[in-house]
Amino acid sequence: MAEAVATGIPRALADLGDLVRIPGIAWPSFDQTQLERSAAAVARLAEETGAFDEVCVLRAGIPGTDEKGQPAVLATRAARNGKPTILLYAHHDVQPPGDDALWESPPFEPTVRDGRMYGRGAADDKAGVMAHIAAIRAVGETLADDLDLGITLFIEGEEEYGSRSFGQFLDDNTDALRADAIVVADSGNWDSQTPGLTVSLRGAARFTLTVRTLDHASHSGMFGGAVPDSMMATIRLLDTLWDENGSVAVEGMAVRDAETPAYTEETLRSEAGLLDGVSPIGDGSILSRIWNKPAITIIGIDATSVDAASNTLSPSTTVVVSARVAPGQSAEDAYAAMEAHLRANAPFGAELTFSDLDLGNGFLVDTAGWAVGATRAAMKDAYGVAPVDLGVGGSIPFIADLVEKFPGAQILVTGVEDPHSRAHSPNESLHLDTFRHAVGTEALLLTRMNEVELSS
Template sequence: MNEADQPRDDLTTALDDAVQAGMPHAVADLTDLVRIPSVSWSAFDPKNVERSADAVARLLRDLHVFESVAIARAPIGEGGADAEQGQPAVIARRAARGGAPTVLLYAHHDVQPPGKDEDWQTSPFEPTVRGDRLYARGAADDKAGVMAHVAAIRALTETVGDEFDLGLAVFIEGEEEFGSRSFANFLAQNKDALAADAIIVADSDNWSVDVPALTVGLRGNVTFRLTVSTLEHASHSGMYGGGVPDAMIPLVRLLATLHDDDGSVAVQGMTSHDADVPEFSEEQLREDAAVLDGVSLIGRGPVLSRLWNQPTITVTGIDAPSVANASNTLLPSVAVRISARVAPGQRARDAFDALERHLRANVPFGAHLEIDDVDLGDPFLVDTSGWAAREAKAAMRDAWGAEPVETGIGGSIPFIADLVREFPDAQILVTGVEDPDTRAHSPNESLHLGVFRRAILTEALLLARLNRRG
């Protein structure tokens, strides 16, 4: 008999029953949250993010376990009292008793822009259930993370009562999808309210709809705007073309130097992380990423090593005349947005410095370069040797009936580095309610309701067992 087949104890059974009975309540609350279009990007109405924060605060107050629940903001950057304020976040706290640990529960209530309505099969902010999945923007990323925390606490109080010893802090951020611009300042201003022995970040995914995952590695990120200029003003392409370089020529040639022939990053100084990864086929990657027939994959080494442990460089945007508006002129300057992922083990600043050196050393024709609008986020490696990780994997095993997989994430959660800096002694657990079919950030984002239930049970089990540590 393996561990997943072991008989359940009374606490596990009681929590499972409470989670199952509470699912209609949890799903109803989730759909209410999802209907609020809380896009935190600057081009969208900030009042929707405020409405979302108010709704989350009500959910936490209605649990009747916290001594304080508040909505707060922090300044962006170093501008002091006159600086632009970040989006509203929700914080709550309950003091630990009897020597029990304190757990900080993190999620975010803001969402990505929906994109084009015609790319959605149903309205992006009208949650719709089809089969086992709930479709809507934010249904998974990350309002399901918010509700996993709320529903887990509900199950805990229904099972052990509301006089438990475990300390709880909650931080539901309001601008994660817009770069967590005030995150570091928010942590500094609310350090006492957020201090904890363990931090659960509910913003990742699972190996499949049947197998849970604990995320143990996150790539960092480097993003910036690169502008290449060759002329003081546009000139007639017929009169001067062939003798004068327009900005697009050196830009294209420069961008081509960033990768080897197989698509691997060719920037000296950007490093890889050496770690074992589970088996994953190229065929599965092609299917998951919707690669077109005849298009080859890029990179080298095991598939998941490419996705988790190696650097990447992507051009995510370009400022140039559209095809419809193109005139017969030589472009004086062209700008692109560069997004690089940084392998675990390397600082984002060092990766940026390597990228900048490469670009300046390889620009052709003496073109002028400008690099600005830089954003850096460090990668992260979880220490799985502590009691929190052991308890989390045991809770996953019991809730899912399957052995959890330790995974990396190709994307970035840069604010985790801020958590590490502010709370160096806290054990950090990166969990989530997503799965490979979630399509977070894309049209037709969805939440698998079975995964949602098992994620709630996992967290309820973890909180109940940590409550016993007192």
Template sequence: MTDTPETPVTTRDAVADAAVRTAVENGLPTTIADLTALVRIPSVSWSAFDPAAVEASAEKVAELVRGLGVFESVEVTRSAIEGSEQPGQPAVLATRAARNGRPTVLLYAHHDVQPPGNDAEWESAPFEPTVRGDRLYGRGAADDKAGIMAHIASIRALVETSGPDFELGLAMFIEGEEEFGSRSFANFLADNREALEADVIIVADSNNWDIDTPALTIGLRGNVTFRLTVTTLDHASHSGMFGGAVPDAMLATIRLIATMHAEDGSVAVEGLTSHEQQTPEYSEEQLRLETGLLDGVATIGHGSILNRIWAQPTVTVTGIDAPSVDNASNTLSPSISIRISSRVAPGQPAQEAFLALERHLRANAPWGARLEIDDIDTGEAFLVDTSGWAVAEARSAMADAWGKEPVDVGVGGSIPFIADLVRVFPKAQILVTGVEDPDSRAHSPNESLHLGVFKRSVLSEALLLARLNMRGE
């Protein structure tokens, strides 16, 4: 890894930039065709889904990476899940050494996807990529198979304009379990530390401000998720015979969860903290447009909308195991399980947040209901150091590709493994970029990729790589 001095910006070459633009434009049909092939693979990494699809997805990504013809090593590999001997999902690892003092860039994305959810809520089949208007629809079309193809396409443009013998060092890490908690990520870094070491790390897994304005993500919330089981009876009982005297688990669960929020909907869990930061202007009208919030339904929380989304904690019930409406009987439920997802504000350790949540739940269990908390996952929040030369280079490339200066944004979601990257590679400059826009609906039915955003995102990265390849000349 080079000790490149922190000069502000690499010298621009208008002819070289024009060549990169042409290469990206000419390569776009092939890039989109390759993306659709990836989207057709239902690579859901969750344990209840077929792992063969994730394996097939990894092999397809490795085939694309090998086809670039620039990496000295390309392999599909696994590491053990943390705290276990069980292997994690397959990842793709590729490396190419830098020469003549050029920096090394690590390109990260993930090839696994969220479950599709209810197929009936999709306007087209989730794993049959479909273009409607200027958007490509399909599970993973945006999150994050487009991130993979942004890396592939930018390297193709670099090869076309600089030849395959360019001097920039490259590593590529395409993970296979980001949507399932990155449970082998820390071990993967430890197992492959030397291969992954880089001056700059580009994480292509975030959003842009809108379809016309790029963004560089400089803040991410952390997360805590766990299963909470509430038990009040050792067996089900007749609700007519005993209701009114015996608290059932459903009632206890509802009552307990209600204690976690104040009247305005903000989190009311002692020990969960917020982060003070300035946010751009963002109206309630824009929030309603981007989220589908119904007329007459009020927003929740306090402070600016973006401060609520980027810098305050949340508590959400994302799943429940309970009798369905169709199967409901006149029965007092003995036990109910729910999945709690909490977002943690930047600046608070995730374990500290979990302990605050646990204390609150146990202190507020109604009627002495018994609680069990298990299946716990935590991920750390992240704040980017924006003072390095790589951030200046990225901003310049984005401005040239989009014709607009990028906006520095926080993100309400979490990318917990970034904290692991910072821990293992403390000298690396981390750039969190993205191919998504506010209407991409990642994790939701009808996930989509705006093809104009995708083209400009590819061009941003291609310009950045081309300029870093000349850095130091």
């Protein structure tokens, strides 16, 4: 198996490079035909493995609309001789590139330097797609006719845009997606040498908040000092969301009590890019702040631009609030706590409007299952280092949908990223050795699951 994995890595990286060149972005302002190209390319790769009985490119409806979601790839292989079925998930859509000037090489031109491949989607999550494909190739080459394991490959096309049709896709394809274990290859590792199995994820609550204080703009010289403008009210209101240490100060947002591994401020500074002289925020262990406590970030604002600034009291200001919710608390409850807090603290009687609510629940893995043990063992053998159980500060809300739809399946959240991958940021990259180890891990897991007997 190790030889099959090693010999297949160059081909897998070449195929990854081809995928990175396709700018498949699900935002409506981008060319949506690129997502069709991307799905077709992934389907072709799945077909070429020879492992599947059927490979399809499908779209599901977006609930509450007449629209269809983005194209997803669904490839299926029925289990034989009482063997289990494993579902392998990743997504082929990517984040927008942002400012091209911030990239050291073009975002959609894969570039290898210093042991890393740079490009948008090189890590998140086209490397996840190729880890699945490369592992299936290696297993097929090694086991040939002895491969009885059921394998389903589900490559989504809109994860970065909220997985709007995900639930409907599950409903439309329930029988094809049903599995004994589900590998979600969309997370990270402890570092570039040490694998991680993600056992907890924070939830997410995102909404748009508009603050109004005037029915029209007024001269700041004529009325400033007596009339609160919307920007002043917004600043004072948002400041109530955090205490003096930067911890969330919203009553009703929960904190999970769980131990975390040792992690230094020096490591945080290196991995996050924290500037010299800027202090970390929050209290408790650093990883507890990232894994087990809520966080609130203002990720967008509509206000007068610097170039268009004038001596005017603004009547309204709009911000986008993105919150991370501690594992174990529902996103709905966390949002309710934030809305109540903001309404109670609206300064000067400012009028608040809430819209565009998007909620996703967190996730806690049941680590008692046999598939979890098999995954840890495969990681140790492939990397040569025992894995670390990780919490992740980010969110993968659709996992809650998988748990609800397939309560008997064991969920295994893995990934190919390391802390320096910079997913969603300029100069996103994949550590090549981590990719090689991730493929080796999954190939071993598939091989060992092929030996499991679920029925007599």
